Amino acid sequence: MADCWTIRTEVPRSVAQAALLAHEEAVDWPYDWVLTGMEIADDRPEDWFVEVYLPKKPTAADRKRVAALFAGSSPNFTVTKLPDEDWVTVSQSGLEPIVAGPFYVRTPDFPPVLGTIDFVIPASQAFGTGHHATTAGCLAMLAAMKRRGIAVRNLVDIGTGTGLLAFAALALWPRALATASDIDPVCTGVVEANAATNNVTLGAQRGELTMVVADGMADPLLRARGPYDLLIANILAGPLEELAADFSSAVVPGGSVLLAGLLETQERAVRAAYVRAGFRLAARMVNGDWSILWLRKRTRQPLHRASASR
Structure with a gap:
């Protein structure tokens, strides 16, 4: 199975929603990168995570592309390699x-x-x-x-x-x-x-x-x-x-x-x-x-x- 990596950050809801909107406007976004964003937990409605799944180890340029969704913010990203399993099934x-x-x-x-x-x-x-x-x-x-x-x-x-x-x-x-x-x-x-x-x-x-x-x-x-x-x-x-x-x-x-x-x-x-x-x-x-x-x-x-x- 192909590699799968994630770039993840935890941000306030308003920042996450702005990133999701920016993603929709990103016409050159790679077709095989999947972006998700939602509440971290039901009892924490203002705390969200944004995560990008991509089929390769992200380069510095890849991280920069994701960071561009967060204009005006400086989120901390965590990069993780997923196990050799289908990531949607695992999630x-x-x-x-x-x-x-x-x-x-x-x-x-x-x-x-x-x-x-x-x-x-x-x-x-x-x-x-x-x-x-x-x-x-x-x-x-x-x-x-x-x-x-x-x-x-x-x-x-x-x-x-x-x-x-x-x-x-x-x-x-x-x-x-x-x-x-x-x-x-x-x-x-x-x-x-x-x-x-x-x-x-x-x-x-x-x-x-x-x-x-x-x-x-x-x-x-x-x-x-x-x-x-x-x-x-x-x-x-x-x-x-x-x-x-x-x-x-x-x-x-x-x-x-x-x-x-x-x-x-x-x-x-x-x-x-x-x-x-x-x-x-x-x-x-x-x-x-x-x-x-x-x-x-x-x-x-x-x-x-x-x-x-x-």
Whole structure:
């Protein structure tokens, strides 16, 4: 297995969030470097860590590139070589189960709980075990949409990762056509394995899930299976803004988009992009420092009747 190293620092929340925003603006950021940031502990909401995973021993130039995300700050970095194991799997192993709405998400290390919609998501090479605030928030928002009577006949999960959000949507709307996509080819095998574990049928019929590798909406199969009445995208704020028009074209009037992966400080810009694309806010949720947005596409305004008087 290839080497994996981390560059880590612990900083105040405001500094971490500024670094995450700077990362989104860094157009030359290496594609195989993964940056994460979150609270160190639930009882320390103002103390965050930021960690970069990279597939080589970092050079002085690499450290300088990471430090550039912290303009105006001088954080102390710790460089560590990880064991020869997949770092995502290691980081996710032993995670406690979570409850989000009716959903109970666990690794195989824990037993099921009766009366819940139970999903087993092993530690894997893809993101989306449900433990991140954005994924858990999406699960809760999907349940809220169901409670409010939203009917879904055709859904798509963009940036599916482990497939969890697509699985959850199918559990709530079991007769829907369902499509999941991710830009990372490794997710195909991960989704297939998780589908088998959770008795989700892969296929192209109603109640089944179709998986495709795609960058945003740039795939003929995604376009052919639309338009959708539910589009889920738990990705990043920058891509969410860029994809607003594409998502609008892919969603039926009155349809819903569920957006996550954005910090609360990024919400205003994302919402503005979707208002311009023809959406209105239906509900929002803040989970930690992360915003989860449910927006609905506006229907065509009725034509005004011409006045009978002259």
